[in-house]
Amino acid sequence: MKNERNKFTKGKIINIVIAVLIYILIMAALNGGMLSRQMSSLLVPICVNVMLAVSLNLITGFLGELTLGHAGFMSIGAYAGSLLTIYLDLPMYVEFIIAILVGGAVAAFFGFLIGVPVLRLRGDYLAIVTLAFGEIIKSVINVIKITNGAKGLNDIPSYSTFRNFTIVYILVILTIILIVNLVNSRHGRAIRSIRDNYIAAESVGIPVSKFKVMAFVISAFFAGVAGVVYAHNVGIIKPTTFDYNKSIEILVIVVLGGMGNIRGSIIAATILTLLPEMLRGADNLRMLIYAIVLIAMMLFNGSGAKERLISSKYFPKFLKRQKGVE
Amino acid sequence: MNLFQSIMEQLLNGLRTGSIYALIALGYSMVYGIAKMINFAHGDVIMVGAYALFMGMTALSLPLPVAIIFTIVVCAVLGIAIEKVAYKPLRNASSLAVLITAIGMSFLLQSLALIIFSATPIPFKSIISMKGIKIAGVDIPGITIITLVVTTAIMVALTLFINKTKAGSAMRAVSEDRGAAALMGINVNRTISMTFAIGSALAAVAGILYICQYQSITPTLGALPGIKAFVAAVLGGIGSIPGAMVGGILLGIVESMSKAYISTELADAIVFGVLVVILLVKPSGLLGKLKAEKV
Structure with a gap:
């Protein structure tokens, strides 16, 4: 154990330095007015997608089960958190932190509710049941009174816009650290062995x-937190925001970044959030x-084309290093 | 008597939607049985069918029977093409990889349709102009009669095809054990292609019946019936042909009953709720066989 801990120290320090550097860069660019309005308004959506992708990666990449209802957890978190901040009357930071915790906890509770029964199912059946749950959540939110039905919630205080970027950034880093530590822990190895x-x-x-239920609950918690951040950035939420396409979008990020690769998820989330803005006007093409x-x-990954490419002599040697779990 | 009439009418509505779901579910189930994968793009084949019929009748101005055959051929070819391009290279990959590819395929078809035809719904006049009849005070619209007749005929034909013909037994053999079937001289690739073609042709028929009922065509038209039919296939036990039929009809009836007597908005939630409950009680569906896993 001791050796393992030492092995990780260097990598950990590098990661911390990178995280701090990125933060300093973004803050400098924000305060120096180097980012256009459009770019700065993208900062929080990037963070939201990073949190969603990292949490989905825990189920899809590390537990090896496909879920198609991640947006459902996100919507539960978003609604629970927003209702709190709308009806509570506390100082901003206190309120927001409570909203984050409650949003995450409610989503985690639903993750538990969904995780326990679907244990009997695997693979395709599990995927379809999570899809069904996502749809059920959506239609129930559409019907009940407190969520204001199809019109959705307005007037959500904007606690997590790019002006309060620090708190969002801290949340993202916390999410990443917690999930990475979980994955590298004894529990994480158990989860990977199930996959x-x-x-x-x-x-x-x-x-x-x-361990399956544990992965579901933790993943749902962070999806809920991401939902809270999302709601307090946009200010308006509707049931249709969190449909099946949103779940697929998160799945695309995870797959593109590499299943079971946290760093990949982060990079893919950033690129896939920025890309549509670059391709503005070509929304259909997106x-x-x-x-x-x-x-x-x-x-490329599944048909053996990757293996053939790597073993062919044209492939540069320095890229051949085996990558482990981050 | 009034209550009886209303229940009967809802039952017939459910039967009509349900038999369309059953047609689509058959495609899911056959493909699952033979290729052991969920063809998520199946729902979007319905959409392609709807556009093909529309284009056949307007742009190519084909007579109706030819346009219908054109639609079926387009969808069957599309089904084979999807299998060859996206699924065949992944025969030995994990089921997760295949499932994600299928989702990608479904997105691809939807966004292509979106680019070609734009998101504005195209109004479509039903091609069924038969008059309804009245039995014991219950109105039976022409479209319901046609739908029920067509789907029953197709289901009977399909059952006979699978159980009585040589190609049908090849299909059953491949779905039971692909390796052994290949050793017996069955052309596995051709059988799989054939399954995709038949499944997609059924989806084309379902698509035609579906747009006759809803009378508008959009790029995302296939998504909801696709998911519902998939639920129906899982409900009946995926891989089982009679299961898909039973599941489809059951789902249609549950849906129309809950729309009429509980709440229109909650109907979808009830449908999915039924799926969840049935899978929890019987994880392999109503008529599915539970396979013991070997290490």
């Missing part, structure tokens, strides 16, 4: 059910590009 071979994992005494990228990526 690799759940029968073998079960036979060496890993409580598969417990979905097309997403689709093509998704298919190409899966074909």
